Amino acid sequence: MSLTLPEGRLRRVLLGASPWLFFVALIAVWEVGCRLFSVPAYILPAPSVILNAFFDVEFSRWMQHLWATLRVALLGFLISIAVSIPIAIAMMRSEWLSRTLYPLLVVIQSTPVVAVAPLIIVIMGSDDPSRILITCLLTFFPLVVSTATGINETPPELIELSRSLDAPTRRETWQIRMPYAIPHIFSGLRVAITLAIIGAVVAEFVAAEEGLGYFIQFSTSFFRIPQAFAGLFFLAVVSLLLFKSVQWAQQLLFPWSLPRKGA
Amino acid sequence: MAEPAVNRSFVKLAGVGHRYDPNPAIPPAVTGIDLDIHRHEFVAVVGPSGCGKSTLLRMIAGLLKPSEGRVTVFGRAVDGPRDDVGIVFQKPTLLPWLNVRKNVLFPLRHKYGRYNREDEARADALLAMAGLEAFARKMPDELSGGMQQRVGIVRALLLNPDILLMDEPFSALDAMTREQIGFDLLSLWQEQPKTVLFITHSIAEAVLLADRVLVMSRRPGTVLDLIDVDLPRPRTTHTISDARFGELTDRIRKHIYEPDAA
Numbered sequence A: 001m002s003l004t005l006p007e008g009r010l011r012r013v014l015l016g017a018s019p020w021l022f023f024v025a026l027i028a029v030w031e032v033g034c035r036l037f038s039v040p041a042y043i044l045p046a047p048s049v050i051l052n053a054f055f056d057v058e059f060s061r062w063m064q065h066l067w068a069t070l071r072v073a074l075l076g077f078l079i080s081i082a083v084s085i086p087i088a089i090a091m092m093r094s095e096w097l098s099r100t101l102y103p104l105l106v107v108i109q110s111t112p113v114v115a116v117a118p119l120i121i122v123i124m125g126s127d128d129p130s131r132i133l134i135t136c137l138l139t140f141f142p143l144v145v146s147t148a149t150g151i152n153e154t155p156p157e158l159i160e161l162s163r164s165l166d167a168p169t170r171r172e173t174w175q176i177r178m179p180y181a182i183p184h185i186f187s188g189l190r191v192a193i194t195l196a197i198i199g200a201v202v203a204e205f206v207a208a209e210e211g212l213g214y215f216i217q218f219s220t221s222f223f224r225i226p227q228a229f230a231g232l233f234f235l236a237v238v239s240l241l242l243f244k245s246v247q248w249a250q251q252l253l254f255p256w257s258l259p260r261k262g263a
Numbered sequence B: 001m002a003e004p005a006v007n008r009s010f011v012k013l014a015g016v017g018h019r020y021d022p023n024p025a026i027p028p029a030v031t032g033i034d035l036d037i038h039r040h041e042f043v044a045v046v047g048p049s050g051c052g053k054s055t056l057l058r059m060i061a062g063l064l065k066p067s068e069g070r071v072t073v074f075g076r077a078v079d080g081p082r083d084d085v086g087i088v089f090q091k092p093t094l095l096p097w098l099n100v101r102k103n104v105l106f107p108l109r110h111k112y113g114r115y116n117r118e119d120e121a122r123a124d125a126l127l128a129m130a131g132l133e134a135f136a137r138k139m140p141d142e143l144s145g146g147m148q149q150r151v152g153i154v155r156a157l158l159l160n161p162d163i164l165l166m167d168e169p170f171s172a173l174d175a176m177t178r179e180q181i182g183f184d185l186l187s188l189w190q191e192q193p194k195t196v197l198f199i200t201h202s203i204a205e206a207v208l209l210a211d212r213v214l215v216m217s218r219r220p221g222t223v224l225d226l227i228d229v230d231l232p233r234p235r236t237t238h239t240i241s242d243a244r245f246g247e248l249t250d251r252i253r254k255h256i257y258e259p260d261a262a
């Protein structure tokens, strides 16, 4: 027996639908399993119980928590972009700067942010700025690395072309090197956006009065397990949508940077 | 070519050499190259890989300073990148985010930050001359390798350079495309005369296209021979069956396979 699909249109439909079918099947097994073995809701709530818990919480409360997490994650993400791309460009331009900064970047990257988060909160207070800083610390390294990698992948012939034209370095950077870095920058952005959500949630775990991370922690500590699961799923969906948005942005703004379909 | 090439030296290399490694125990990449290229002459360079052909090209382009000797163009020493030189690389290296026309105009946008209507008209004329007008709005990855390289050549011609430097421009192409694009290059060159330095791995291609062929030795690269290709122009597929064509390619082959015999 082999796992091959029939040919033609049906095949394409099945191929497109199969992740969804799998997901639905998984939920069904979960639901049936919970009921069949009467698993208590404080250990593993059934999907229907989680769904009920989700609607038990008012919509405006969800939006409040969502906004709290989202604004930290997105601001941290944007600041990270604004900081890391110039750093990557500067490191490409100057060997000295690159040698000086790189070890520091590695040290920052290899320090577990989760361990530093409480200190940052203590030092800077439990407001948005410290949460945004935690998010930045988590996201900017992959962005620097992917941008720098992309910049260095520029074919040497194009750099020679630029030099043979005696063009200003600024144009070499913006008309050749940066566009060449776009595919790499976007793979960095996809990693960074999910890390940004993680950063915001970690910061909320340490100290917060709102946010999806706070909501999950708060629900767990009061043994509202179905509610915690509802928060977790909501967070996962939001994170997935953000990840997809980065892909859509690339498709919309830089369609040439994606592999051509059917090629 | 018709006129005798007396004292019409355009690009002059006098004892030119370059070493990448300052360590004197390591031989230089190229050394002691003497060469006079005449105006609108087509010179091909052949030699084993690593013998310094690209190094030679970079020194003529002003991208690399010779560590010995002097390169002069029209009597003036080359001491930096010059805007009367167009370069074509082995890979077409078109920018994947620009369409064909914008790729052709790229040198202007890159050098000056802008281009005008006349430049666009010139780009269109060049594209038409290369049989590419139908592809002007296509993206590079929609073109075959041969078409991409044609665009690369047109791009190099945009600034109307006196000198066209080509570094193994056709070696990534299949044999049939390669022959055709070679003839197309010759007809472009006939319409828009340029001084051409054409590096190639193919002995037959060198003889088929060039007025003279410079044969280089293994590292350190020196001049083994400089061969006058006295085949009539225009060169066509019939040229290949000419007995003289065989003699000339044999002479070069001898240099490459039995370097001491010559």
Ligand SMILES: Nc1ncnc2c1ncn2[C@@H]1O[C@H](COP(=O)(O)OP(=O)(O)O)[C@@H](O)[C@H]1O
Residues within 6 Å of the ligand: B020, B021, B029, B047, B048, B049, B050, B051, B052, B053, B054, B055, B056, B219
């Ligand atoms: N940037 C460089 N730094 C050090 N050595 C180089 C560099 N470029 C080329 N070389 C060396 O110089 C020699 C000639 O190289 P090149 O001019 O590229 O040869 P060719 O084009 O004939 O294959 C080779 O041995 C190569 O390894």
Ligand SMILES: [Mg+2]
Residues within 6 Å of the ligand: B053, B054, B055, B167
């Ligand atoms: Mg080479």
